[in-house]
Amino acid sequence: MIMEKKRMDCPSLPPGWKKEEVIRKSGLSAGKCDVYYYSPKGKKFRSKPQLSRYLGNTVDLGCFDFRTGKMMMPSKLQKNKQRLRNENLTINKSVCGGWGVLPIVLFVTVFLRSCCPVSGVGPDTSDETLLTAIASALHMSSSPITGQTTSAAEKNPAIWLNTSQPLCKAFIVTDQDIREQELKVIQARRTLEDALMADGLARAVESSRDSEDKAA
DNA sequence: GCCACCGGTGGC
DNA sequence: GCCACCGGTGGC
Numbered sequence: 001m002i003m004e005k006k007r008m009d010c011p012s013l014p015p016g017w018k019k020e021e022v023i024r025k026s027g028l029s030a031g032k033c034d035v036y037y038y039s040p041k042g043k044k045f046r047s048k049p050q051l052s053r054y055l056g057n058t059v060d061l062g063c064f065d066f067r068t069g070k071m072m073m074p075s076k077l078q079k080n081k082q083r084l085r086n087e088n089l090t091i092n093k094s095v096c097g098g099w100g101v102l103p104i105v106l107f108v109t110v111f112l113r114s115c116c117p118v119s120g121v122g123p124d125t126s127d128e129t130l131l132t133a134i135a136s137a138l139h140m141s142s143s144p145i146t147g148q149t150t151s152a153a154e155k156n157p158a159i160w161l162n163t164s165q166p167l168c169k170a171f172i173v174t175d176q177d178i179r180e181q182e183l184k185v186i187q188a189r190r191t192l193e194d195a196l197m198a199d200g201l202a203r204a205v206e207s208s209r210d211s212e213d214k215a216a
Numbered sequence: 217g218c219c220a221c222c223g224g225t226g227g228c
Numbered sequence: 229g230c231c232a233c234c235g236g237t238g239g240c
Contacts, residue, residue: 027222034221044219047233066232
């Protein structure tokens, strides 16, 4: 049973603000979902401009996505519209361990191993579990992924310290790390280009020899 | 008169 | 073509 009219807390807005999703039941737009927000005083808001006018300078809604109720990166906000449905599918797959998460796991694996190796904390510190946790965190959260900031979990693996972060020791990815990784990618691309060029030339030579053989 | 709800459309 | 936004209105 889906609760389609429940007012939910909205962590991206000040305390007391609620978000409500209403599915249209009839008409040409049946199935469409309308999103409303309620101020702590119960005033109803049905658009981002309306919300902005009311909140003024007290809350910066620049990165606020009205539909999801979450703060997100500006670039993501732009591209968000068309991708929302696909993204939901991908999130479902990542939770189920399907193919949707594979490119991110590969990226996380290559990147973290090469620039800042991470290690787990808690009961299960296997690479697979750890990388899946980080990939999932990257998928599900728009906040920075930093790992756990205390070593208390090592003393008591039964506790979950910070549910918003994967169970790995604290790590920081610096701009320098990213630049170095970019250089590695550029170098790898050049190597691949060279290999493909060489392969293309070899095939061309082979093909022209075949033609000559047939003509003879 | 209020407001929940759906339609219409401008902007992208 | 999609959808955020807001106008309009039927039901109360």
